[in-house]
Amino acid sequence: MTALDLSSPVAVVGTGTMGQGIAQVALVAGHPVRLYDAVADRAREAAAAIGARLDRLVEKDRLTAAERDAARARLTPVDDLAGLAGCALVVEAVLERLDVKQELFRALEGIVGEDCLLATNTSSLSVTAIGGALRNPGRFVGLHFFNPAPLLPLVEVVSGFATDVTSATRAYETARVWGKTPVACADTPGFIVNRIARPFYAEAFAVYEAQGADPATIDAVLRESGGFRMGAFELTDLIGQDVNESVTHSVWQSFFQDVRFTPSLAQRRLVESGRLGRKTGQGWYDYRDGADRAEPHTAEKHQPPAYVVAEGDLGPASELLAMIREAGIQVREEEEDHGTRLVLPGEGQLALADGQTSVEFRDVVYFDLALDYRKATRIALSASQDTSPQALSEAIGLFQALGKDVSVIGDVPGMIVARTVARIVDLAHDAVAKGVATEEDIDTAMRLGVNYPLGPFEWSRRLGRSWACSLLDDLHQRDPSGRYAPSLALYRHSYATEKREGAS
Secondary structure, three states, X not given: OOOOOOOOOEEEEOOOHHHHHHHHHHHHHOOXXXXXXXXXXXXXXXXXXXXXXXXXXXXXXXXXXXHHHHHHHHEEEOOOHHHHXXXXXXXXXXXXXXXXXXXXXXXXXXXXXXXXXXXXXXXXOOXXXXXXXXXXXXXXXXXXEOOOOOOOOEEEEEEOOOOOHHXXXXXXXXXXXXXXXXXXXXXXXXXXXXXXXXXXXXXXXXXXXXXXXXXXXXXXXXXXXXXXXXXXXXXXXXHOHHHHHHHHHHHHXXXXXXXXXXXXXXXXXXXXXXXXXXXXXXXXXXXXXXXXOOOOOOOOOOOOOOEEEEEOOOHHHOHHHHHHHHOOOEEEEOXXXXXXXXXXXXXXXXXXXOOOOHHHOOOEEEXXXXXXXXXXXXXXXXXXXXXXXXXXXXXXXXXXXXOOEXXXXXXXXXXXXXXXXXXXXXXXXXXXXXXXXXXXXXXXXXHHXXXXXXXXHHHHHHHOOOHHHHHHHHHHHHOOOOOOOOXXXXXXXXXXXXXXXXXX
């Protein structure tokens, strides 16, 4: 079934930020749009606000004056649900309560025609559960837009247990015609983005709770080494700590308190204290006038080593050898494969984060994963209290010679970027294996929905397809709670890869 005809009226119920945004998207695409809100006069106020945004689009040359005037003429606030009769699509963006949404859609069933598509913009509730209250749940679908809806391209098209394929296809094609990038997914807690993004926040908070590093340092490493647009602490301050924690808690509860999705106690305390982020002036950071800006820990200048000895293949960090040579530091390569480390002149060793700790090995300094070691501007190092000062000094000096700021964090297994990426990759494989979405749609969703530099599967291919499983295995040995246990899907993927490589 094709997309809705542009002459077909679209209704939006609930005229808060998301409702207004969705209405604007449908309006600019060319549909007549009707607005309804249960609060008196709210729909008219929303229509005026949308009109003001259309004016700004004209000022920015994104709409012509004629297009704006035509759009305004197609926008109609209505005083009761009966005014939505004859609509081809109704999208709700009301309070995130199951009973409220079910009651609304039951009422709509008695008003709209049998061929009207019904959609929810829920981000945390089950599409199946909402649709379960309907006489005809086959026409019910999730259309999860991201805020701000007019700007962000991603729309998750969620099929509930009873959603007809034709309904999901029509919703998908309609979103595409509206200029959005739709991805199809099954009805699972968090859908794609909010399910797979949980480790980005959870691992940053876990490093903080283990006193491995402060928020400013963790954020800087995620940005400047991991390539993420924002760090976890600054991003949750922007989202709102209460909002972010609520999503995390909802996903955790919906997965029957699966340890992989356990909320952060530190974030809970932040919410309880009323420090909700930018909107309250304080969160992980202080946004009040005159407050000092939190800066990441950056090591003072150290002398680089005269040479390093390369033992084995550095895998995802192999580009470092060329960079070290270019910096004028001699690289001696051992003919035999003794490991995957760089040996420093003082006999200390540098190794890529692998889920183990520095305290387990004599004078091993771990360095974190980078999206691109050439482009990275900061590298995190991890050392234990028993690491010799010479080994740490030579490791710091080496990366400084490559033009990097260096942040030394505590002896945290998997460090910051490495453990985060490994867990994201694992959840992505698990989601595909359970029929949530395709690899392509997951990669698209994570790039467009939360601005990840790479999709999980693209990242996995670049790192080596057994890399994440190996790191998580190491982490699981040190924390056997189940939080880091690789999924069966990732195990199968890694084992099949190893068999193919061994046979080639």
